[in-house]
């Protein structure tokens with residue numbers, strides 16, 4: 312049976328595709344509209360169907376033709392401050408389109424769904440590290456758009472007898488340790504990506520968005536999870552579902568927070584470049600601290616991270632950024 316990966320040409324989805332191929336899955340199909348992804352991020356043996364996840368006819372045809380039993384749904388808009396500026400665009404991309412995809416997938420016979428959710432569903436949690444059973448309370452449209460999709464999926468799964476794993480990713484960073492993929496979006500907003508670009512002179516400076524948060528050094532705290540470890544979480548989730556396991560909602564993080572200033576120090580130490588850092592006002596939609604309660608995925612699925620090391624994550628991100636410079640110079 313085949314796995315359909317939506318958004319498989321994007322940052323995290325492309326690492327899931329690599330993990331599937333590395334594990335010997337030869338039937339991997341990607342649906343991606345290439346709005347932020349790249350066809351070159353996919354190995355040639357992968358079938359890329361270029362299109363929109365909300366195109367029900369395309370989705371159904373793809374699932375039937377390739378005998379897909381499992382769907383991993385990554386495709387989304389992902390930038391928190393953009394979602395504050397354009398909430399309706401985010402509800403369309405992340406909620407309305409997911410509804411169309413889920414309906415088409417169920418109609419075409421998909422049995423299992425793994426959904427890319429986010430720590431942003433927790434908003435500004437009262438408890439840190441945050442356990443999965445804390446009542447979600449998102450503080451930005453991005454988090455709300457994803458939480459609504461969690462709910463739709465849960466209800467549809469119960470009604471139609473499919474099983475699901477909802478993975479709530481914390482802050483995803485780093486690159487494939489073998490250098491096959493990484494975060495390639497040129498105008499990405501993610502801290503580690505932006506910091507490595509500043510270190511390589513692709514950006515003039517780095518803004519620290521907010522230094523007056525109620526955290527030890529005043530900057531925001533995040534839990535950075537390495538992208539191949541995250542892809543592996545999807546692999547154990549897939550095996551769980553195909554083995555008859557029950558539906559689950561699981562945090563994906565390491566359970567340890569780093570501040571923005573700590574991350575910048577690590578990027579400067581790893582790169583050896585003392586790039587300019589500007590202390591700037593808060594960015595709309597940012598929670599002050601968000602760290603995963605990280606035990607459940609280990610006990611439920613036996614997930615064992617192999618890259619829980621911020622220096623290693625930054626080293627990979629920097630190497631990928633250098634590879635992108637070489638690619639663009641060719």
Ligand SMILES: NC(=O)c1ccc[n+]([C@@H]2O[C@H](COP(=O)([O-])OP(=O)(O)OC[C@H]3O[C@@H](n4cnc5c(N)ncnc54)[C@H](O)[C@@H]3O)[C@@H](O)[C@H]2O)c1
Pocket residue numbers: 317318319320321322323324342343344345346347348349362363364365384385386387388389404408427428429430479480481482483484496
């Ligand atoms: N990057 C993070 O730190 C992070 C954290 C939590 C959750 N997530 C979630 O992980 C998923 C993947 O994020 P990413 O960082 O890889 O982003 P990305 O932008 O690199 O990947 C998204 C992919 O989906 C494709 N896409 C978008 N809309 C589409 C549509 N309507 N139809 C078909 N393809 C479409 C894009 O072209 C792209 O290839 C998202 O669902 C995101 O919400 C990411």
Ligand SMILES: O=c1ccn([C@@H]2O[C@H](COP(=O)(O)OP(=O)(O)O[C@H]3O[C@H](CO)[C@H](O)[C@H](O)[C@H]3O)[C@@H](O)[C@H]2O)c(=O)[nH]1
Pocket residue numbers: 389390391428429430431480481482483500501502503505517518519520521531532533571594597601
């Ligand atoms: O140039 C920058 C970029 C980011 N930051 C700060 O660094 C922290 C992390 O910001 P990112 O943009 O890297 O990530 P977010 O926490 O905003 O969001 C990410 O993680 C979330 C889950 O926690 C979501 O799922 C989302 O998709 C994903 O982009 C924030 O405090 C942000 O204000 C800066 O100070 N300067």
